[in-house]
Amino acid sequence: MEALFERDLQIGSHVRMRGSRMMLGAVEEALSYRANTFMVYTGAPQNARRKPIGELRIPEAQALMEQNNIRQFVVHAPYLINLGNVQNPEIFRQSVTLLLWELERTKQMGSRVLILHPGAHVGAGIKAGIQSIAAGLNEALSVPSDVCVALETMAGKGSEIGSRFEELADIFDRVRYPDRLRICFDTCHVHDAGYDIKTNPEQTLAELDHYVGQKQIAVFHINDSKNERGSRKDRHANIGKGQIGAAALYRLVHDPGFPGVPRILETPWYPDPADPQKSLPPYRQEIAWLQSPQNCSAFLDTVSTSTVS
Ligand code: FE
Numbered sequence: 129m130e131a132l133f134e135r136d137l138q139i140g141s142h143v144r145m146r147g148s149r150m151m152l153g154a155v156e157e158a159l160s161y162r163a164n165t166f167m168v169y170t171g172a173p174q175n176a177r178r179k180p181i182g183e184l185r186i187p188e189a190q191a192l193m194e195q196n197n198i199r200q201f202v203v204h205a206p207y208l209i210n211l212g213n214v215q216n217p218e219i220f221r222q223s224v225t226l227l228l229w230e231l232e233r234t235k236q237m238g239s240r241v242l243i244l245h246p247g248a249h250v251g252a253g254i255k256a257g258i259q260s261i262a263a264g265l266n267e268a269l270s271v272p273s274d275v276c277v278a279l280e281t282m283a284g285k286g287s288e289i290g291s292r293f294e295e296l297a298d299i300f301d302r303v304r305y306p307d308r309l310r311i312c313f314d315t316c317h318v319h320d321a322g323y324d325i326k327t328n329p330e331q332t333l334a335e336l337d338h339y340v341g342q343k344q345i346a347v348f349h350i351n352d353s354k355n356e357r358g359s360r361k362d363r364h365a366n367i368g369k370g371q372i373g374a375a376a377l378y379r380l381v382h383d384p385g386f387p388g389v390p391r392i393l394e395t396p397w398y399p400d401p402a403d404p405q406k407s408l409p410p411y412r413q414e415i416a417w418l419q420s421p422q423n424c425s426a427f428l429d430t431v432s433t434s435t436v437s
Pocket residue numbers: 204243245280
């Protein structure tokens with residue numbers, strides 16, 4: 129059984145779709161980290177400018193995935209989608225439209241999971257924000273598709289909704305398309321929100337189970353945190369270089385309750401010792417270590433605490 133699970137361990141990182149290679153480049157980047165899954169944004173996370181689907185080089189990317197036995201990947205929606213903005217109906221409207229586009233792009237690219245930050249109420253209060261998020265999801269999900277929206281657990285900075293499992297449960301209760309709603313469990317965010325995943329990750333998962341069901345987890349974001357538990361700051365740290373620590377993150381990656389659920393690293397790049405102007409991705413080393421602890425100490429020496437966010 130143990131061996132079966134290890135074979136099924138899906139681990140990768142956030143990779144970039146850019147230049148002319150687009151999705152093909154994203155798959156190449158994932159392979160350079162020896163990952164067997166990955167996460168992409170369909171364009172810059174901060175804006176809504178997107179290339180036409182025909183320019184993403186999807187067939188080439190899919191062929192490369194197939195050759196290398198990458199069976200699944202996930203997509204992250206842009207940050208500017210805010211379904212919780214009750215104050216500004218225009219932003220809400222644009223957010224629903226953008227979400228629909230992203231769902232379509234996700235489908236065309238061949239993924240079934242679109243990760244979404246639930247939203248921020250920007251002063252209207254949690255209840256109003258939750259009602260607005262649910263209304264936006266009900267509208268976007270009324271268009272049939274086999275792509276799910278995975279609501280990310282948030283750190284709780286500003287007026288972000290979704291830092292408490294109760295809030296996520298409230299959204300789930302109000303959405304009429306339960307088959308299309310899932311959870312993205314971000315370890316840094318959950319820690320920053322105040323849950324004790326450092327000493328007892330299994331207990332935190334049990335708490336999530338109580339409110340929304342741990343079967344709802346479609347993807348994990350595996351990040352250490354620069355800040356103390358409950359800080360609500362959302363600053364990711366490299367594995368073993370933050371307040372959560374490598375042991376708890378390793379346990380979550382190898383939790384047998386989630387076979388085949390992708391574990392995605394969003395840890396910061398670190399400065400190149402040869403050229404401090406440049407930064408290097410930590411993912412190949414972090415993935416190798418999280419797959420097997422043999423290289424643990426060697427690995428922890430190579431990754432310095434990073435200033436890149
Ligand atoms: Fe996110």
